[in-house]
Amino acid sequence: LAQDYPEMSVRYANFMPENFPSSAIDQFVADEIARRTGGKVKVEMFHGGTLGGVGEMDELISAGAVDIGNFPLSYFLSQFPVSGLADSLPIIFPSIESAVQIQKDAFAELEDVRAEFDTANLHPFLYRGLPQHRLICTKPVRKLEDFNGLKIRTYGTFHPVVFTTFNAVPANIELGEVYEGLQRGTIDCAYTQFQLMALFNLHEVAKFAIDAEFGATPLYLTYVNKQVWDGWTPEFKALFDEVVDEAEKRAAESIEETEVAGLEALQAKGVELVHFEDQEKMEAALPDFLDLWVEHLDKMGHGEAAKKHAAFVRERLKNYQ
Amino acid sequence: MSPIELGLAAIAATLVLALAGVPIGPAMIVAACGGMWLTVGERFMWATLKTLPFDFASQYTFVVVPMFVLMGVVAARADIIQDLYRAAAKWMGGTRSGLYVATVAASAGFSSISGSTVVNSAVFGKVALPEMLRNGCHKGFSAASIAAAGTLAGLIPPSLSFVIYGILTGQSIGQLFMAGVFPGLLTMAGYLVAIVLVVRLIPGYAPTAITRYPLGEKIRSLKAVWPILILATLVLGGIYTGTMPPSAAGAVGAAGAIVLAFARRSINARGLADSFQETMILTTTLFIVVVGGLLLGRFFVISGFIREITALLAAFDLGVYSFLLLVIGLYLVLGMFVDPLSMVVVTLPVLYPISQALGINPIWFAVIIVKLVEISAVTPPVGLNLFAVMAASETKISAGEIYRGILPLLAAEVVILALLVAFPAISTWLPAMMIGN
Amino acid sequence: MTMHAVDTALAWALRMSAWIGWAALGLMMIVGTGDVIGTAFFRRPILGAFEMAGSALAVVMFIGLIHVQTRRSHIVVDLVTAGLRGPMRRLADCFALFGTVTALYLIARQTWPLMLDSWRIREVSIGAFNFPVYPVKTLICLGATIAAAIAVVQLLQSLVRLFPRREGGAA
Numbered sequence: 001l002a003q004d005y006p007e008m009s010v011r012y013a014n015f016m017p018e019n020f021p022s023s024a025i026d027q028f029v030a031d032e033i034a035r036r037t038g039g040k041v042k043v044e045m046f047h048g049g050t051l052g053g054v055g056e057m058d059e060l061i062s063a064g065a066v067d068i069g070n071f072p073l074s075y076f077l078s079q080f081p082v083s084g085l086a087d088s089l090p091i092i093f094p095s096i097e098s099a100v101q102i103q104k105d106a107f108a109e110l111e112d113v114r115a116e117f118d119t120a121n122l123h124p125f126l127y128r129g130l131p132q133h134r135l136i137c138t139k140p141v142r143k144l145e146d147f148n149g150l151k152i153r154t155y156g157t158f159h160p161v162v163f164t165t166f167n168a169v170p171a172n173i174e175l176g177e178v179y180e181g182l183q184r185g186t187i188d189c190a191y192t193q194f195q196l197m198a199l200f201n202l203h204e205v206a207k208f209a210i211d212a213e214f215g216a217t218p219l220y221l222t223y224v225n226k227q228v229w230d231g232w233t234p235e236f237k238a239l240f241d242e243v244v245d246e247a248e249k250r251a252a253e254s255i256e257e258t259e260v261a262g263l264e265a266l267q268a269k270g271v272e273l274v275h276f277e278d279q280e281k282m283e284a285a286l287p288d289f290l291d292l293w294v295e296h297l298d299k300m301g302h303g304e305a306a307k308k309h310a311a312f313v314r315e316r317l318k319n320y321q
Numbered sequence: 322m323s324p325i326e327l328g329l330a331a332i333a334a335t336l337v338l339a340l341a342g343v344p345i346g347p348a349m350i351v352a353a354c355g356g357m358w359l360t361v362g363e364r365f366m367w368a369t370l371k372t373l374p375f376d377f378a379s380q381y382t383f384v385v386v387p388m389f390v391l392m393g394v395v396a397a398r399a400d401i402i403q404d405l406y407r408a409a410a411k412w413m414g415g416t417r418s419g420l421y422v423a424t425v426a427a428s429a430g431f432s433s434i435s436g437s438t439v440v441n442s443a444v445f446g447k448v449a450l451p452e453m454l455r456n457g458c459h460k461g462f463s464a465a466s467i468a469a470a471g472t473l474a475g476l477i478p479p480s481l482s483f484v485i486y487g488i489l490t491g492q493s494i495g496q497l498f499m500a501g502v503f504p505g506l507l508t509m510a511g512y513l514v515a516i517v518l519v520v521r522l523i524p525g526y527a528p529t530a531i532t533r534y535p536l537g538e539k540i541r542s543l544k545a546v547w548p549i550l551i552l553a554t555l556v557l558g559g560i561y562t563g564t565m566p567p568s569a570a571g572a573v574g575a576a577g578a579i580v581l582a583f584a585r586r587s588i589n590a591r592g593l594a595d596s597f598q599e600t601m602i603l604t605t606t607l608f609i610v611v612v613g614g615l616l617l618g619r620f621f622v623i624s625g626f627i628r629e630i631t632a633l634l635a636a637f638d639l640g641v642y643s644f645l646l647l648v649i650g651l652y653l654v655l656g657m658f659v660d661p662l663s664m665v666v667v668t669l670p671v672l673y674p675i676s677q678a679l680g681i682n683p684i685w686f687a688v689i690i691v692k693l694v695e696i697s698a699v700t701p702p703v704g705l706n707l708f709a710v711m712a713a714s715e716t717k718i719s720a721g722e723i724y725r726g727i728l729p730l731l732a733a734e735v736v737i738l739a740l741l742v743a744f745p746a747i748s749t750w751l752p753a754m755m756i757g758n
Numbered sequence: 759m760t761m762h763a764v765d766t767a768l769a770w771a772l773r774m775s776a777w778i779g780w781a782a783l784g785l786m787m788i789v790g791t792g793d794v795i796g797t798a799f800f801r802r803p804i805l806g807a808f809e810m811a812g813s814a815l816a817v818v819m820f821i822g823l824i825h826v827q828t829r830r831s832h833i834v835v836d837l838v839t840a841g842l843r844g845p846m847r848r849l850a851d852c853f854a855l856f857g858t859v860t861a862l863y864l865i866a867r868q869t870w871p872l873m874l875d876s877w878r879i880r881e882v883s884i885g886a887f888n889f890p891v892y893p894v895k896t897l898i899c900l901g902a903t904i905a906a907a908i909a910v911v912q913l914l915q916s917l918v919r920l921f922p923r924r925e926g927g928a929a
């Protein structure tokens with residue numbers, strides 16, 4: 001019943017622009033909470049980083065400047081070293097479903113991960129996924145040899161390793177300059193999902209989408225300030241979880257469709273889908289990214305917790321092979 | 322108070338503090354923090370103060386700003402600009418309006434490597450003004466020509482104004498740079514026409530002495546142009562051949578200027594250190610203003626001011642041209658009193674979404690905004706370029722003299738602005754060509 | 759502490775901070791140029807170029823505060839204040855410095871938790887090359903704090919000027 005809910009106003013900061021496919025899900029959560037509480041709980045939604053850029057979000061949420069907000073864990077390597085596994089690794093997850101489910105289970109079951117969120121005063125929710133990472137290039141890439149010398153825009157600590165293994169060049173270029181970079185040949189390829197290639201109009205400047213698969217990953221999570229979460233009534237928490245469950249289902253249903261639509265949009269604008277012949281050869285030649293990750297975290301002094309997390313992921317991945 | 326009243330109160334508080342002499346950056350910081358404290362509370366304010374300044378200051382996107390400043394400062398210190406100006410004066414100084422024309426032309430040349438309109442004005446205030454006064458040019462009009470020609474740096478690429486617009490709106494900086502080329506040249510042509518007319522019509526504006534140089538000396542002076550050509554080719558050539566992204570062009574240009582200056586033996590370690598110092602001060606001065614503007618912007622968002630005022634403007638159902646007219650009126654009036662940078666930082670988060678809702682080409686809108694910003698740098702009473710020239714002249718020029726001198730050039734600005742509004746293609750044609758649709 | 763000691767400390771802080779700021783500018787330029795040349799001609803981008811340049815920029819901006827405040831080279835709208843003379847002028851100067859002190863205090867205060875958090879977690883940069891970030895945040899805290907302290911001294915000096923004493927005393 002609507003009258004069981006406390007009257008309150010909740011600030012929800014989305015660092016992504018409103019027109020991004022994922023933002024519709026955030027908006028759904030906000031709208032449904034307002035609707036199902038009969039307007040007793042108002043959700044003020046701020047899209048596009050207007051309340052804070054992605055680099056500000058963890059602090060703004062944990063300090064309670066905003067009640068709810070999102071950010072990728074890989075952006076805060078030192079704050080969330082152990083929980084950042086799935087966010088930062090290529091190749092590991094064969095499907096969106098595996099990436100989302102394994103992350104969700106790990107976050108529920110692993111103490112080291114929970115501890116990081118408790119320290120940061122955050123309650124994570126809204127587990128979603130991202131489809132396979134792909135390449136869009138100004139020239140076709142069919143075989144491993146074609147990577148040689150290609151300038152590819154990637155990001156993070158581990159994604160560049162995929163390409164340096166095959167003598168490609170992981171160029172430093174900002175997201176906002178990817179379009180021009182492809183246009184002028186500063187880079188040869190961009191590395192992201194089909195839907196985002198279409199959203200950024202990359203089909204105007206790069207004519208070859210490559211069907212090579214570099215792994216699915218979880219999407220960034222969304223967080224409620226932990227004190228705010230603890231202060232909510234059991235009734236409202238139940239309603240919140242119910243809405244979030246539905247949002248996760250919606251996200252899971254729509255993400256593949258959006259990806260297919262993205263590829264179709266690219267093809268409709270004259271992009272050729274190039275078949276990459278060396279997928280298995282590539283995966284065989286790449287290092288084990290879970291090992292690489294553990295090694296990296298060991299250097300940062302989190303070796304034990306990293307080992308546990310990696311073993312957990314390896315175990316659960318068996319269900320998806 | 323309603324969100325609209327809150328927003329207006331914050332603007333009023335900023336203005337009162339600034340008019341009472343508090344520097345504009347600190348004034349905005351205090352007004353924004355006061356607003357946050359009183360409306361959303363202390364916690365929001367402290368958290369934002371902890372995250373926003375560092376997050377902004379450490380963004381790679383903004384690295385291009387000090388780098389372009391450094392390139393211009395080094396080029397000025399290494400006498401690259403002095404030589405350029407002397408060459409221009411030899412070629413063009415032979416007529417009554419010649420020295421004014423030479424100043425505008427040389428400033429346009431410097432603009433192809435300098436992104437800062439204030440640096441341009443200060444440099445030519447130092448380099449060209451003494452030469453003009455020695456030849457008996459009109460004091461106020463000479464200073465005004467230098468200040469106006471300084472605005473070319475903001476239009477002709479590279480341009481800090483376009484960089485900041487790009488950062489605030491997410492538009493492509495490379496395309497914005499291209500968009501500025503023809504408006505920059507149009508502005509230069511407008512100034513030249515105004516100068517020739519003024520010198521012809523108003524007695525006392527022409528110089529008392531006109532020196533003509535033999536052709537041989539003129540041709541010899543041309544060798545002063547090559548350092549500028551090299552640097553402009555390095556920066557723009559590097560960008561448009563795809564050798565580097567626009568965001569890296571500043572670093573490469575600054576390194577190029579230093580290498581060139583040492584190769585010409587026209588700078589020493591002391592001069593280089595001074596250049597770094599000047600760059601750091603200028604960058605930080607801008608930083609404080611932008612942080613103030615961003616904090617104020619954050620307050621406008623959290624207080625609901627932006628939401629309400631956007632809804633209000635949307636309710637008026639403005640057409641494209643009435644909206645543009647509103648923007649032009651707002652910027653011209655505000656621009657008389659407020660420094661251009663803070664004006665853009667504060668207003669663009671409100672105006673840009675509306676312009677997009679109206680379907681205005683973002684590149685065209687960028688050119689109009691940047692043009693207005695540059696105009697506000699030369700409108701009395703508060704005009705950054707006017708102040709820069711006065712400061713560089715070491716008080717040989719009074720405010721009254723330069724205020725009167727700028728009037729004919731402002732008349733030219735009105736015509737140029739009208740042309741930019743009436744013919745969007747002046748702004749959009751070149752960027753569209755570059756994309757190839 | 760005597761005025762002399764304050765002056766000496768200030769001169770030292772100015773010289774040291776200038777060197778740090780110039781080094782950061784130089785780093786920005788070298789990393790940017792090196793990355794362009796490395797990527798375009800040698801297939802060798804500089805790892806972590808953006809993160810390094812961004813950190814250097816933050817150092818320049820916060821260290822630069824010390825110098826901007828020392829010279830008081832802020833952008834000022836002196837429409838009204840330029841016309842003031844005598845005691846009114848001194849009063850306006852006090853007010854201007856009071857506003858500046860407030861703003862710098864607000865900024866500087868929060869650079870402390872920013873720095874301490876960074877030390878606590880031994881923060882490293884993200885991206886392909888993970889260099890320590892806590893030294894950067896330490897410089898940021900120093901820059902903002904020293905700038906705020908300088909502004910306080912300037913405010914005190916302007917207050918002293920507000921009440922000129924007839925008999926000269928040791929300052």
Ligand code: NA
Binds near residue numbers: 478
């Ligand atoms: Na320029």
Ligand code: NA
Binds near residue numbers: 697698699701704705
């Ligand atoms: Na003005």
